[in-house]
Structures are given as C-alpha cells and as structure tokens.
Amino acid sequence: MIDLSTYIRSQDKKVFAVLGLGRSGLTAACALAQSGAEVWAWDDNIQGREKATDAGLKIVNLNDCDWEKVHSLVMSPGIPLTHPKPHPVAAAAKKNAVEIICEVELLYRACPHATFVGITGTNGKSTTTSLIAHILKTAGQKVAVGGNLGTPALELPDLDHEGVYVLEMSSYQLDLLEHLVFDISLFMNISPDHLDRHGDMQGYIKAKKHIFDRQTKSQTAIIGIDDEESRAVFDQINVESKIKTIPISGHIRLAEGVFVSQGHLTDDCFIPTNTTAEEIVDLNTIERLPGVHNHQNAAAAFATCRSLGLSNAEIISGMASFPGLAHRQELVMIKNGIRYINDSKATNADAAARALGSYDNIYWIAGGLAKEGGIEDLDPYFNRIRRAYLIGDCAKDFATQLDKAVSYELCETLDRAVKKAANDAAQDGYKDAVVLLSPACASWDQYRSFELRGDHFKQCVNEIVSPSGARNQHGSIAS
Incomplete structure (x- = not known):
C-alpha cells in the first residue's frame, strides 16, 4: 500500500473525507489513515460502512459534517460528480471550496518523481494498458499497472524516478484529477458511452480530454485518429502546440506518426529526419493481437514504449510474448x-x-x-x-x-x-x-x-x- 505520510505532513489540514467504500475507496481510506491523516469515511450503503468499521476507520456522515476541517474529498469515480445530478456530498464539498479528487491523484502526490503513463478511450484501453506494461516488464523496466484496470492505484508499489506507472483511466477518474500530469497520455478513440454521466457526447469528450491537462512540451500526447471525433481532438491539441503530439492509426497510412497498413506496424515518427518510414513488425504473425482494433492498440503501445526509450527489438519481443487479456479475444x-x-x-x-x-x-x-x-x-x-x-x-x-x-x-x-x-x-x-x-x-x-x-x-x-x-x-x- 502506498505511503502517503510525506504528503500528509506537508498539509495544514489533516482531515480527508472519503466517499464510497468499495475496494478502491476503502484502500484510499486505509492508506490515508495509516499515513497519519484523520479520515472521515462514508458510504451510502450500510455494507460499505460496516467494512470500514471492521478496518478500524472512523465513520462520519458526510451529508452533515464540518467542511471547514476537510482538506480533500476523495470520491469513488462511480459516484456522480455532475450528471445526472451531483451527489449531495459532492455538491457540499464544491460549495465549501473543498477539492474533489480520486485515489489516482493521491498516488501522484505520494510518488511525484515516477513516470506516469495514462491511457483512456472508449475501447481498447485495457488491452493497450496491459500491452504497454508487458512490453516494459519484458524489457526489464520497473513497472506498476492499475487504475481503472484491476489493482487500485494505492495498492500499487511505491516507485521512484526509475519507475513507470501505467494506468488505465476512465472518464470518471479523469474528472477527479487536480495536479496529476501524465508524462505520456494516450487518447485511443471515442464513441458514445456513459452519456448519462456526462450529459451528452461533448461532455463525454471533454471528460476524456482531461488526460491532457497540465501537459507541456516536455510531455507527449498520443492520439488515435481512426474515428472522426478523435481526429478532431488530435487536430485541436496539435494546433495548440502546447504538447508533443503523435498520431496513431490501426489502418490509415500516415505521413507522420505510427500506423498499421495491411497488418504491418510502421514507424514514421521516431526515425531520422528525411528517411523512409520503417516497417517494424507484421502484426499478422502475432496471434494475440488480431484485428484492426488491436492494430491500433499495438501502434499506441509502440509509440509509448519508443517515447520511453525502448528499442524496436525490445518492443517486438514484448508484443510477441504478450499473453492477451482474459475474455477479450x-x-x-x-x-x-x-x-x-x-x-x-x-x-x-x-x-x-x-x-x-x-x-x-x-x-x-x-x-x-x-x-x-x-x-x-x-x-x-x-x-x-x-x-x-x-x-x-x-x-x-x-x-x-x-x-x-x-x-x-x-x-x-x-x-x-x-x-x-x-x-x-x-x-x-x-x-x-x-x-x-x-x-x-x-x-x-x-x-x-x-x-x-x-x-x-x-x-x-x-x-x-x-x-x-x-x-x-x-x-x-x-x-
């Protein structure tokens, strides 16, 4: 479990309210308490409160608490922040100018010197997250993988400047970040989903675009362009020129970027200037990355791992040994x-x-x-x-x-x-x-x-x- 004590000692207010006591919420509450914070834990369901009591946490009804004492509200991403209407506790925190964050934000504050890779998108983000982590591990890198995929962020190991956190990020989680800056952000694709939680398609896209927040030229944004909405996102981020941008595609040949054409993964981004695009690997030979959607995942993983300094040979080796994800082809x-x-x-x-x-x-x-x-x-x-x-x-x-x-x-x-x-x-x-x-x-x-x-x-x-x-x-x- 992540040690938050250094971060907690640096804050004037030591009370952290935690709303939602599922696995990630309970982990966050326990990590905060063990690191010296005073935790006010609350869940609308009695089963959640009973689990917190069994864990030795203090139960405080956040619907009726003194917000003047609270530093942050750590909220489960599954609880509505805005739509269809804000949870009453979220509305009260906002009214009292209390920041509302998720546990991934706490991970960043505890381990700010590690490298953070964030992956979002409607489809493919779990496979891409796992593929990137697998390639990095097989290349001998210190890696921890989690977030919306599997392990809650605060159950991951502490990593220093040599470590890489590879985190799948949902739109809900991205809405709950304040200071986290991804060294590499991946925006895979977008199609209608979770519109009840974001109001409409534009609200959903806006939430996904939070993955680029606070990035500068020293960070990298990798963006899929295989759907119209994502192409518009790439055009906007690229024109703003605040971030290094790399386009990727699972089936469109690009003048610059990383793409797959007829199953062949091709690099036209990391090669020397004025040289011909380089074919990296025939993905048709990799059994566990079938189909155009997985070809986009492979392009994203290649762009990410090259950005982190891996060689072509290391990436190809990692792709070839990737076991795939259970229940996903x-x-x-x-x-x-x-x-x-x-x-x-x-x-x-x-x-x-x-x-x-x-x-x-x-x-x-x-x-x-x-x-x-x-x-x-x-x-x-x-x-x-x-x-x-x-x-x-x-x-x-x-x-x-x-x-x-x-x-x-x-x-x-x-x-x-x-x-x-x-x-x-x-x-x-x-x-x-x-x-x-x-x-x-x-x-x-x-x-x-x-x-x-x-x-x-x-x-x-x-x-x-x-x-x-x-x-x-x-x-x-x-x-």
Whole structure:
C-alpha cells in the first residue's frame, strides 16, 4: 500500500473525507489513515460502512459534517460528480471550496518523481494498458499497472524516478484529477458511452480530454485518429502546440506518426529526419493481437514504449510474448487447425463487431441479454460467419434478425453451442476456422458476469475439445 505520510505532513489540514467504500475507496481510506491523516469515511450503503468499521476507520456522515476541517474529498469515480445530478456530498464539498479528487491523484502526490503513463478511450484501453506494461516488464523496466484496470492505484508499489506507472483511466477518474500530469497520455478513440454521466457526447469528450491537462512540451500526447471525433481532438491539441503530439492509426497510412497498413506496424515518427518510414513488425504473425482494433492498440503501445526509450527489438519481443487479456479475444486453444476464441467481454454489438472483423470462417456463439438494437449493425460481417449458435434470453430474437443471411441453430446453453460448433468446424474442414464466443449481449440471464460466462466457455472447450475428448472417425466430438 502506498505511503502517503510525506504528503500528509506537508498539509495544514489533516482531515480527508472519503466517499464510497468499495475496494478502491476503502484502500484510499486505509492508506490515508495509516499515513497519519484523520479520515472521515462514508458510504451510502450500510455494507460499505460496516467494512470500514471492521478496518478500524472512523465513520462520519458526510451529508452533515464540518467542511471547514476537510482538506480533500476523495470520491469513488462511480459516484456522480455532475450528471445526472451531483451527489449531495459532492455538491457540499464544491460549495465549501473543498477539492474533489480520486485515489489516482493521491498516488501522484505520494510518488511525484515516477513516470506516469495514462491511457483512456472508449475501447481498447485495457488491452493497450496491459500491452504497454508487458512490453516494459519484458524489457526489464520497473513497472506498476492499475487504475481503472484491476489493482487500485494505492495498492500499487511505491516507485521512484526509475519507475513507470501505467494506468488505465476512465472518464470518471479523469474528472477527479487536480495536479496529476501524465508524462505520456494516450487518447485511443471515442464513441458514445456513459452519456448519462456526462450529459451528452461533448461532455463525454471533454471528460476524456482531461488526460491532457497540465501537459507541456516536455510531455507527449498520443492520439488515435481512426474515428472522426478523435481526429478532431488530435487536430485541436496539435494546433495548440502546447504538447508533443503523435498520431496513431490501426489502418490509415500516415505521413507522420505510427500506423498499421495491411497488418504491418510502421514507424514514421521516431526515425531520422528525411528517411523512409520503417516497417517494424507484421502484426499478422502475432496471434494475440488480431484485428484492426488491436492494430491500433499495438501502434499506441509502440509509440509509448519508443517515447520511453525502448528499442524496436525490445518492443517486438514484448508484443510477441504478450499473453492477451482474459475474455477479450482470448485464444483458449488451437486444435486440428481450429482456433477457440473467448470474447465474452463483447457485451454489445459494437464490441462483437471487432471480433467478427478479425476472423474468417467463423462458427459464432452469440446471445444472452441483448442491448438495444440487438445485432442489426453486424450485417456487414455476416459473410464471415459459417454458422451461428444462439443461446440465452435473446436467441429467438437474434434468429429473426439473422433470418436467411446466416445459417443458425438454437442451442439454449453454452455447453451445447460449443459442442455443436466444434463438431461443425471439424466436419466442414475450412482453413483457419474459428469457434468464437462473442455474445453481443450481457450475461445476466444465465451468468452473474461476463467473466463467469467466459470461464464456462473455456471449461467447455477444454472438456469437449481437449486431447482426451472422444472423437469419431470423422474427427467429430462424440455425443
């Protein structure tokens, strides 16, 4: 746990109010208390307050407290700051001129000499965060990875000037920073999301752009330009000329920047002046970075790691050994030339489109609790699907939407779908066949989380397709 004592001793007011006592909030409260601060802990739910009491923290109702004594309100990013309306405690803190921050800000104040890399975007930020951290670790760098991804910021180790914090940053967290300056900021992409928390699309983009706050020419901004809104952000930041900017793309050839063309990662940024763009690696040879969206992730990781001083060889080595993220186009197994891919994180059609666009000869397992619009927008990918295996609550609705465009089978449950898909893929014998779980749906009709759904898929694959599984003379799974 991060030691905040040096920072706490430098402040006149020693009271820190903490609102929201989930994992990150409770970690922040405990870190502050152990570092000598007086902590007023509060959660609207009694379960949160009970956990804080068990941890020895002081419970103070922040809806009725003396704000004159409070230095900062450390607020869980999940609690509304502005929309649809501010939480009453946030409104009271703002009225009393008390800063409202999140735990990532405290990490920066405790370890200001470390290098901070921040990654944001609607899609791909978790993979990019993990990929950057993996490359740095394999190159022998001192790295800690967390933030919105996995480990809360104050559970990370203390790092000095030789260390690098690689932090996934949500729009909620970016709204709660006061002094943190990212040495390298990544703005991956933007599409409508969390609009209820930011008012509208412009409010959402504004929150994401906080990742550039306080940066100067000594810092770097890496910005994806594969969508219209992100291109506008790049143009604005580049024209202002306050920050070193590097454009990246997963499929557009750039005159200057880092891009991928026909799967080839190319550097036209870190090369000597007046030299030809340099091809770095053929990403088609890296199994765990498939598809245009992962190509953008790779371009972002390359630009970041080169900015941090790594060589091309170190970056290529790290990419090649990247294990990928669970439930995000996760390669479970290759058996008899058939790949089994767990993309359970694809809980809507937009996410499923990235997976469907990454493969051919797909045996697609889809269904669950559908989002608005279902799979209507996936029509451009239907020609890649050999057969669909529909499960869960929306199976019949998806069947109607597929109509005659894609052959399908109603399977109800995941184990049946895996068995039928594996059989069909084995019998058809198409080259590069893929059994793909990319549900385009939430999991809640059959599973408590997409993680449990993905774990069940992996279990089914290992039981049905494992070397010990019984097969008939045609290579099919025995019923």
